[in-house]
Amino acid sequence: MSDDMLARRVRLMGPNVPTFYDTPLHLVRGQGVWVWDSQGNRYLDCYNNVPHVGHCHPRVVEAITAQAAMLNTHTRYLHDGVLDYIERLTAKLDHGIAQAIMVCTGSEANDIALRMAQAMTGKTGIIATDNTYHGNTSAVSVLSTRRPPIGGYPDHVRLVPAPDTLRPVGGSLDGQAQAFADHIARAILELEQAGHGFAGMMLCPVFANEGLPAVQPGFLDPTVAVVKAAGGLLIADEVQPGFGRVGSDFWGHDWLRFAPDIVTVGKPMANGHPVAAVLTRPDIMAAFREAFGYFNTFGGNPVSAAACLVTLDVIEDEDLQANAARVSDHLQDRMRALRHPLLAETRNAGLFFAAEFVTDDAMTPASAFTAALVEAMLQRGILLNRGGRAANALKIRPPMPFSVEDADLLMDKLEAALTQTPVPRA
Numbered sequence: 454m455s456d457d458m459l460a461r462r463v464r465l466m467g468p469n470v471p472t473f474y475d476t477p478l479h480l481v482r483g484q485g486v487w488v489w490d491s492q493g494n495r496y497l498d499c500y501n502n503v504p505h506v507g508h509c510h511p512r513v514v515e516a517i518t519a520q521a522a523m524l525n526t527h528t529r530y531l532h533d534g535v536l537d538y539i540e541r542l543t544a545k546l547d548h549g550i551a552q553a554i555m556v557c558t559g560s561e562a563n564d565i566a567l568r569m570a571q572a573m574t575g576k577t578g579i580i581a582t583d584n585t586y587h588g589n590t591s592a593v594s595v596l597s598t599r600r601p602p603i604g605g606y607p608d609h610v611r612l613v614p615a616p617d618t619l620r621p622v623g624g625s626l627d628g629q630a631q632a633f634a635d636h637i638a639r640a641i642l643e644l645e646q647a648g649h650g651f652a653g654m655m656l657c658p659v660f661a662n663e664g665l666p667a668v669q670p671g672f673l674d675p676t677v678a679v680v681k682a683a684g685g686l687l688i689a690d691e692v693q694p695g696f697g698r699v700g701s702d703f704w705g706h707d708w709l710r711f712a713p714d715i716v717t718v719g720k721p722m723a724n725g726h727p728v729a730a731v732l733t734r735p736d737i738m739a740a741f742r743e744a745f746g747y748f749n750t751f752g753g754n755p756v757s758a759a760a761c762l763v764t765l766d767v768i769e770d771e772d773l774q775a776n777a778a779r780v781s782d783h784l785q786d787r788m789r790a791l792r793h794p795l796l797a798e799t800r801n802a803g804l805f806f807a808a809e810f811v812t813d814d815a816m817t818p819a820s821a822f823t824a825a826l827v828e829a830m831l832q833r834g835i836l837l838n839r840g841g842r843a844a845n846a847l848k849i850r851p852p853m854p855f856s857v858e859d860a861d862l863l864m865d866k867l868e869a870a871l872t873q874t875p876v877p878r879a
Contacts, residue, residue: 557752652685833870
């Protein structure tokens with residue numbers, strides 16, 4: 454990206470608009486798992502889950518184009534498309550979840566989910582982890598810890614310690630599930646004593662923004678017991694793990710083996726077209742509809758519905774969930790074979806990987822090294838990024854058509870970068 458374009462962004466968009474990489478990329482084209490910059494350089498996309506079935510998938514492009522040429526309006530008029538999609542999507546969900554509200558962003562979906570929990574319980578207290586992200590609205594931004602809200606966190610919100618493999622909650626991996634639940638129980642008690650009551654807990658089933666800790670199916674069993682005993686709702690934010698990415702299951706919550714009351718979905722569901730949804734049981738939907746008046750001008754419009762429907766078709770027709778499982782196994786084997794003095798652990802949940810780097814036996818995060826490694830991979834034509842509390846874990850989350858050959862190219866480049874990226878002096 455030229456200095457002129459960076460200056461133009463600041464002039465037109467204001468300061469501190471985030472970009473990736475020390476020298477931000479100026480992308481102009483994408484296809485499948487590849488993108489190209491304005492200089493004609495090609496990059497293997499190992500990071501972006503938004504183009505879930507691949508950048509510019511021709512069937513998605515065709516469906517959007519055909520519907521846009523026919524009609525695009527909103528749900529105050531009747532249209533089959535949005536109903537067909539909700540039927541298709543809810544058929545992939547269990548636990549009595551059968552209805553949906555279509556919106557445009559995950560932030561909107563999560564905002565509605567919180568209000569559903571409040572409408573169903575008559576209470577306002579919300580719990581999330583202390584290293585999460587659920588969106589940008591006023592209601593959900595206070596669940597995130599990237600920037601404390603002006604005036605401090607509201608009293609109806611409690612943030613509990615996030616699961617962590619290297620630094621487990623409670624001090625041991627064996628006891629972490631119970632220790633996590635114990636923190637939630639204490640937070641519920643605080644909310645009740647403060648007069649807010651407990652409406653629900655929102656979480657990502659793979660704890661993606663927490664750094665993808667190596668939790669196992671059943672990890673949430675003690676938490677589910679605590680939440681249910683208190684009369685609260687469980688909200689599964691499936692924006693990152695949903696739609697087959699975990700490989701073994703279509704949903705992250707099914708992989709983790711718990712039954713949510715509300716599920717939110719977003720970015721990947723229409724391959725990058727701005728769509729999201731909140732899905733729930735009819736009793737919860739009725740409580741929300743009775744308590745709140747809600748209409749979304751663009752949510753569920755025919756073009757978005759067409760994009761959603763064809764994305765589901767592609768996932769099924771190209772067997773992308775099975776591909777995620779197959780490629781995950783291969784890439785997991787190669788990740789586990791990595792050796793580096795700062796590499797503490799590799800982890801995965803299907804086609805979602807993390808490699809965490811630390812500087813010493815005290816598990817001090819090697820954040821600067823991880824940042825340098827991301828830049829080194831960019832120079833080798835590989836797009837990935839970093840995450841976790843201290844941004845010291847590589848975050849690898851490619852589009853679903855990612856192949857074994859793509860995985861081998863990624864790992865060959867990563868092995869070379871690990872060899873050549875300087876290790877900071879102690």
